[in-house]
Amino acid sequence: MTDSARAEANAFHLWLTRLVQVEAHELRALAWSFTYFFSLLCGYYILRPMRDAMGIAGGVEQLHWLFTGTFVAMLAAVPLFGWVTSRYPRRRFLPYVYYFFIANLLAFYLLLRAEGDHVYAARAFFIWTSVYNLFVVSVFWSFMADLYTNPQAKRLFGFIAAGGTSGALAGPAIAAALARPLGTANLLLVSAGFMVVAVVCIHRLIAWKATQPQAASSAEQRAAETRPLGGRVLAAFPLLLRSPYLLGIALFMLLFTTLSTVLYFQQAQIVRDAFASSAERTTVFAAIDFAVNALTLTIQVFVTARLVRGFGIAWTLALVPVLLGAGFLALGFAPVLAVLVAVQILRRAGDYAVTRPAREMLYVVLGREEKYKAKNFIDTVVYRGGDAVSAWAYAGLRAMGLSLGTIAFVAVPLSLAWAWLAYGLGRRQEVLAAGKGQS
Numbered sequence: 001m002t003d004s005a006r007a008e009a010n011a012f013h014l015w016l017t018r019l020v021q022v023e024a025h026e027l028r029a030l031a032w033s034f035t036y037f038f039s040l041l042c043g044y045y046i047l048r049p050m051r052d053a054m055g056i057a058g059g060v061e062q063l064h065w066l067f068t069g070t071f072v073a074m075l076a077a078v079p080l081f082g083w084v085t086s087r088y089p090r091r092r093f094l095p096y097v098y099y100f101f102i103a104n105l106l107a108f109y110l111l112l113r114a115e116g117d118h119v120y121a122a123r124a125f126f127i128w129t130s131v132y133n134l135f136v137v138s139v140f141w142s143f144m145a146d147l148y149t150n151p152q153a154k155r156l157f158g159f160i161a162a163g164g165t166s167g168a169l170a171g172p173a174i175a176a177a178l179a180r181p182l183g184t185a186n187l188l189l190v191s192a193g194f195m196v197v198a199v200v201c202i203h204r205l206i207a208w209k210a211t212q213p214q215a216a217s218s219a220e221q222r223a224a225e226t227r228p229l230g231g232r233v234l235a236a237f238p239l240l241l242r243s244p245y246l247l248g249i250a251l252f253m254l255l256f257t258t259l260s261t262v263l264y265f266q267q268a269q270i271v272r273d274a275f276a277s278s279a280e281r282t283t284v285f286a287a288i289d290f291a292v293n294a295l296t297l298t299i300q301v302f303v304t305a306r307l308v309r310g311f312g313i314a315w316t317l318a319l320v321p322v323l324l325g326a327g328f329l330a331l332g333f334a335p336v337l338a339v340l341v342a343v344q345i346l347r348r349a350g351d352y353a354v355t356r357p358a359r360e361m362l363y364v365v366l367g368r369e370e371k372y373k374a375k376n377f378i379d380t381v382v383y384r385g386g387d388a389v390s391a392w393a394y395a396g397l398r399a400m401g402l403s404l405g406t407i408a409f410v411a412v413p414l415s416l417a418w419a420w421l422a423y424g425l426g427r428r429q430e431v432l433a434a435g436k437g438q439s
Helices: 003-016 024-057 060-087 090-115 119-147 150-182 187-210 219-226 236-242 244-274 278-333 337-361 368-399 404-438
Strands: none
Touching: 024 119, 024 150, 024 187, 024 278, 060 090, 060 119, 060 368, 090 119, 090 187, 119 150, 119 187, 119 337, 119 368, 150 187, 150 278, 150 337, 236 244, 236 368, 244 278, 244 337, 244 368, 244 404, 278 337, 278 404, 337 404, 368 404
């Protein structure tokens, strides 16, 4: 590197430290991690407005069946993921996961071109997109928890999450700009292109990790990079049963997805009643996405890392559940579009900017098998299982004649229970991190 290039790099590093506490040797990894998450969520948010519109096209009264179908699809996908991770090393199975979903995108491209807006194609796309989103993001955060140490995670995860939010802002803009000249089905090819970029980032990050002193210091660590995780294909469930900590995270996820599903169903009903056409509904969903992602990006860049450093993981994890409880209370008194939009923006921005980075830090103190197999099981099967159960429970409450406002009141104590559990998990993570540092 020339003197001028070195000076420019130092100047960039000094500028970047105003936003994130990054060391000079971490700059490449931070850039690739940011780009990786940007590509994933940009590709997904090109598809998301299509998914939400197709969910309504398939029938609001049938949403609980779509959530059930998603859960069943997850049950089929998790053993496949367990088989791949048991037989291939990380540098191979991570790209394989994304190649699989690229192939799926190409298959749906052909299906949607042939079927158009057919109700069965819409339902299949809704289910697949719900599986795809959880899986690729879960694998991303498993890799991040494996790549960075606990102190690095506290400093860098908020900024890395901002890469995803930037992609989530760019995705709808790209979809809006290209939908007419290319056609809706061709957006799937654009999404697949961003997935290819993510695979490139994986290879660069693995190469960076191999150059780090802690990776090169131990022959055992070097060997671990070249061998499969091993274990049984269905090892995730026994791992959960043996660990109260992992069971706590699973319950945390269950409460999170239950409350998110309640809010999603209320959103579907309120938006359906407020707007007559699919185009108007898609516009509303896109506007909510934009507001959520703009707010999220601001919080991730300027607030998240400072929040974790100032209050610790425990209080950071408990913050959004407490705010959501207040939001459900407001929605109980006034179940109208304006309140729903405000609560949804609060919930989603808080999750992406605060809860999600803090939740991923819970895994940094665990072993590699827990980071990939147990975490993937929690992020997919537990998540979508909670979706399916709460979807049927919501349909049952509506069938019993409960109003939207009454159901919102029921969600308030669940939000407070979620906050209590989040605080306890955060405290336990700090204890485990301290013990790991001493050892």
